[in-house]
Amino acid sequence: MAALVAERAVAVDAVLRACQVCQSVFKHLVSGETVVKADKSPVTVADLSAQAVVNSILGRAFPKDPIVGEEDSADLQGDQGKLLRNKVLALTNQVLAEPLSESQLLAAIDRGNYVGGSKGRHWTLDPIDGTQGFIRGDQFAVCLALIEDGQVVLGVMGCPNLLVDLEDTKGSRGSLFIAIKGHGAFQRSFDATNEQPIHVSQLTDPTMASFCESVMSSHSSHSDAERIGQLLHITKPPLRMDSQCKYGCIARGDSDIYLRLPVRADYVEKIWDHATGSLLVHEAGGQVTDIDGKPLDFSIGRYLSANRGIVAANSSIHSRVLQAVQQALSK
Numbered sequence: 001m002a003a004l005v006a007e008r009a010v011a012v013d014a015v016l017r018a019c020q021v022c023q024s025v026f027k028h029l030v031s032g033e034t035v036v037k038a039d040k041s042p043v044t045v046a047d048l049s050a051q052a053v054v055n056s057i058l059g060r061a062f063p064k065d066p067i068v069g070e071e072d073s074a075d076l077q078g079d080q081g082k083l084l085r086n087k088v089l090a091l092t093n094q095v096l097a098e099p100l101s102e103s104q105l106l107a108a109i110d111r112g113n114y115v116g117g118s119k120g121r122h123w124t125l126d127p128i129d130g131t132q133g134f135i136r137g138d139q140f141a142v143c144l145a146l147i148e149d150g151q152v153v154l155g156v157m158g159c160p161n162l163l164v165d166l167e168d169t170k171g172s173r174g175s176l177f178i179a180i181k182g183h184g185a186f187q188r189s190f191d192a193t194n195e196q197p198i199h200v201s202q203l204t205d206p207t208m209a210s211f212c213e214s215v216m217s218s219h220s221s222h223s224d225a226e227r228i229g230q231l232l233h234i235t236k237p238p239l240r241m242d243s244q245c246k247y248g249c250i251a252r253g254d255s256d257i258y259l260r261l262p263v264r265a266d267y268v269e270k271i272w273d274h275a276t277g278s279l280l281v282h283e284a285g286g287q288v289t290d291i292d293g294k295p296l297d298f299s300i301g302r303y304l305s306a307n308r309g310i311v312a313a314n315s316s317i318h319s320r321v322l323q324a325v326q327q328a329l330s331k
């Protein structure tokens with residue numbers, strides 16, 4: 001496969017600009033000049049601006065490519081949406097080389113309405129993944145992926161608050177991850193252009209592993225994870241963070257196992273919540289399946305409706321982890 005040189009460069013630019021918007025919203029938010037008082041939540045402002053930025057950059061570079069984006073422009077329409085619309089327009093235009101008009105803004109956001117599927121190529125975008133983390137000033141990610149005939153072929157993820165080196169707690173924050181199917185996974189700092197290849201941990205003994213898991217026990221069961229940890233004789237405490245940053249941490253070997261254990265039987269995962277992250281782990285030498293051991297199927301539409309939960313780990317321990325997951329969940 002071609003190395004998607006143009007797509008990679010455009011996606012990196014789009015994600016970094018969207019991260020800039022998110023950081024700007026957060027800064028105003030914490031410095032007291034509430035972006036939101038009169039309109040909706042700060043998350044909405046940042047979410048919609050980030051989607052507008054990425055979609056308009058993609059739209060200019062690849063006008064034929066449809067996009068499956070999480071958000072839509074409903075809250076920005078009509079008189080009711082005017083305040084929010086003005087805010088989002090101003091933020092979006094702060095980071096775009098060519099400013100958008102109001103109607104271009106709405107159209108850019110709604111380029112994300114594509115239904116997805118198994119034919120041809122389309123992008124998928126989570127403009128802010130980990131909204132809870134964003135509000136707290138913790139981890140969140142801008143996640144963009146390109147899907148060709150149902151296969152994720154390119155993933156770019158910007159994690160503005162994630163340490164470039166988790167051990168170097170005084171070091172710089174802002175980790176950008178890039179993965180290309182068949183060409184590996186890479187990381188660079190937001191403030192540098194040199195990229196390093198990344199690899200999952202080399203661990204072969206699951207007893208020495210650590211989990212990277214959701215902060216929100218409503219998104220992935222902490223009690224089930226604890227039982228699985230006991231079955232695997234894991235003693236290390238879990239590394240908890242919001243968003244697909246977890247996939248990034250598994251991909252670069254900070255932690256060994258990422259589980260998403262269904263809390264409610266009726267929750268169906270969305271493709272933008274896993275496309276980028278799963279390619280990153282895969283290209284860094286790991287394995288990602290659902291809790292039944294099936295590969296994630298991105299070809300069905302906006303949802304991962306053929307899958308339940310997620311099990312991501314390095315290839316040496318994945319099957320043993322999966323076994324423990326199934327044993328724990330069968331009880």
Ligand SMILES: Nc1ncnc2c1ncn2[C@@H]1O[C@H](COP(=O)(O)O)[C@@H](O)[C@H]1OP(=O)(O)O
Pocket residue numbers: 129130131214215216218219220241242243244263264267273
């Ligand atoms: N009940 C749920 N189970 C699993 N994931 C969920 C649930 N509710 C929301 N999510 C999604 O989990 C992601 C963040 O989870 P975490 O940070 O814990 O990994 C978000 O994309 C969020 O989707 P949404 O964007 O629709 O709110």
Ligand SMILES: [Mg+2]
Pocket residue numbers: 126128129130272273
């Ligand atoms: Mg999400």
Ligand SMILES: [Mg+2]
Pocket residue numbers: 070126127128129130131
């Ligand atoms: Mg989101």
Ligand SMILES: [Mg+2]
Pocket residue numbers: 070131
């Ligand atoms: Mg959301």
